[in-house]
Amino acid sequence: MAKVRMFRKFAMNNLLVFMLLLIITITSFFFIFGNFFEDVKKHEYEAAISSVKTYLDQWGKTMIAFDATYHGIVKDMLLNLSSYLIKEPDLNDGDIDNLFMNYLSKKQLKDIQEANWYLISSDGVITRSNYTNDIGLDIANTVPTYWKRIEAITVGDYLVESLSIELKTNKPRIYGYYRLPDRSFLEIGIAIDPAVIANMLEKLSVLSKSLAYVENLELYSVAFAPFHESFRKLTEEEKEILKKARSENNYIVKKLSKTDEAVYTNWNPIVWRDANVNFLSRIKLSMDFTPLVGFRNKLLFLITSSLIFFALMIVLLGLNMKKQFIDPFYELLNKMSSFIKEFKLPSRSSAKTLEIYEIAEMERIFEKLANRVSEQMAKKDEKVQQLKYLAETDDLTGAKSRRAILELLEKLMNKSRENSSPLTVCYIDVDGLKMTNDKHGHNIGDCLLKHIASKIEVNIRSTDCYGRLGGDEFLIIFDGIRLKSAHKIVLRIKDSLNSEKPAELQDVTVNFSYGFAEFSPEKHNSTESLIREADVNMYINKHL
Structure with a gap:
């Protein structure tokens, strides 16, 4: 009061x-x-x-x-x-x-x-x-x-x-x-x-x-x-x-x-x-x-x-x-x-008994509560890992998602600036995806994208990474090598496209257009500028 x-x-x-x-x-x-x-x-x-x-x-x-x-x-x-x-x-x-x-x-x-x-x-x-x-x-x-x-x-x-x-x-x-x-x-x-x-x-x-x-x-x-x-x-x-x-x-x-x-x-x-x-x-x-x-x-x-x-x-x-x-x-x-x-307060002895009982009961409640918290935390961690995988992975092709590949590219660009190590990207545009969808259906178009992703996966090095930017576009990041070496890998991927095709793609010619950009700290101040250069080079190659 x-x-x-x-x-x-x-x-x-x-x-x-x-x-x-x-x-x-x-x-x-x-x-x-x-x-x-x-x-x-x-x-x-x-x-x-x-x-x-x-x-x-x-x-x-x-x-x-x-x-x-x-x-x-x-x-x-x-x-x-x-x-x-x-x-x-x-x-x-x-x-x-x-x-x-x-x-x-x-x-x-x-x-x-x-x-x-x-x-x-x-x-x-x-x-x-x-x-x-x-x-x-x-x-x-x-x-x-x-x-x-x-x-x-x-x-x-x-x-x-x-x-x-x-x-x-x-x-x-x-x-x-x-x-x-x-x-x-x-x-x-x-x-x-x-x-x-x-x-x-x-x-x-x-x-x-x-x-x-x-x-x-x-x-x-x-x-x-x-x-x-x-x-x-x-x-x-x-x-x-x-x-x-x-x-x-x-x-x-x-x-x-x-x-x-x-x-x-x-x-x-x-x-x-x-x-x-x-x-x-x-x-x-x-x-x-x-x-x-x-x-x-x-x-x-x-x-x-x-x-x-x-x-x-x-x-x-x-x-x-x-x-x-x-x-x-x-x-x-x-x-x-x-x-x-x-x-009226109880006697000293009964008060002592009551105190011991209350302490034991509190310990039991706290232990039960701690177990429930531990269970919830474990479920939460598992859910977080599942959500993280879904956020970082393209659900159709299994490649990295657009956001995940761009975040990785930004980290590798910072690393290249600090260590002066080479870094090359390749912008890939799948040829004829729309025509395939219109002629054979979207299921065949999806199969085409998964096939190309699988060929990229088996041909790139363990230190390389690739992701799907959206639609018919992929991006490959070659860490630690220059454009000439990266070009050999992409040609190997391109040569393998029409071998060991799924049965659904037997009547489809698989091909893609590509363009490279080699990272330069003086030219590229963002992931956007590096990817844009590779995109432009792909566009020029596609129409030559």
Whole structure:
């Protein structure tokens, strides 16, 4: 009773302390929830950027395939046309144009929108071309960086650049240069159909509408030119923000209002990285967090109101509700105290017997309880092991699950960084799985996946590991060996696919496409970047 009275007195005489504690608590909640919602927004930034870049990576594979195809064509055209110019220096523009167009018609290149040839003097002026608007253009003075790259070519040598987005037109182009004996230059430029850009923008527009809080998505070239006329021009401040984001290899957020924010980042196909800077794309995401801010404000109001109400209840309990709550409790305590005092205690000997009995009974209860706890713990451990196996194993093929193989890859990448030991991964894509499912049924498709998994299992080393990433994709991790050795193992697996097949697969040709990536701490800062490189290489191999 004395303690209750002391609490009541403290509550009544120290209202200031209660108010101070209430203010500190509310302030703490505001701070904690502020940080929490900033983390939520950060997650949304990164989810939106990841979705956009994932799509662009897929689109980039198409552009890389174009590059692989047309790079060789431009080279052949350079060597072919330059040989004519060397043999017959007096060829007129019509003759050159006929040779040029005849070569193109033989190749039947349906994806080319336009093709141009140029003759450039040794001091950097375009003297002849089938694109007359550029005749007389002084490249050395107007585009010195571009000219510096061309001027370095020696006589009889050539340079074919990677596919890039032309700065003036935002069209995908491939350029090639050959230095003639008189030190002038032959240049050939091929423009890919810009529909590949239009299709990409259309799909990005659809994608942006499905992303949470994304109001608008705009894409710009390396020179900050909009890819579409509906995209507004970037301000000088925004250009500096994008340059900074690129130098930091990250994204930057600019707050526009209480609810609106702009996110700036850059993208380049992972295979090219900075080697082809003209393919770099600038990304601007406009995000509206009105629903999230509204939810945050309502939640903070609810919590603050609850805290104030709780504090008032404590004060009222001490000031105005003594008779309703505390006095009846006092009366009950008094009655219990009187009852205990009036109760007659047993004699010393009977009390001793009772004490021994109670101790023995307690020991029995505790022993029984300990046995039950031990049984429950054993069952729990067994269940945990079962759940762990199910979580780490693909239930169809018996390979490691996606999460398990990615966690193992991250550990091995950290080990490789510390020990400088080699690490190679192989990305496998099963050929014709969809066709097999459509023609023979999903049971045969499942049998195909299990067969390939079994062939991987028996052919890899004991130190290697493999897992199923999902669908028709597998990943093999070769720890401690380089790409060349890993390639031999994968070829052994591939050669064994159509031997000792199950009866269900006798009418099915089993094959897969694959691509490698060798881990480099400088190139690969995440499991995603390493797997993406192997995926791109697989894609290129599959379509060559």
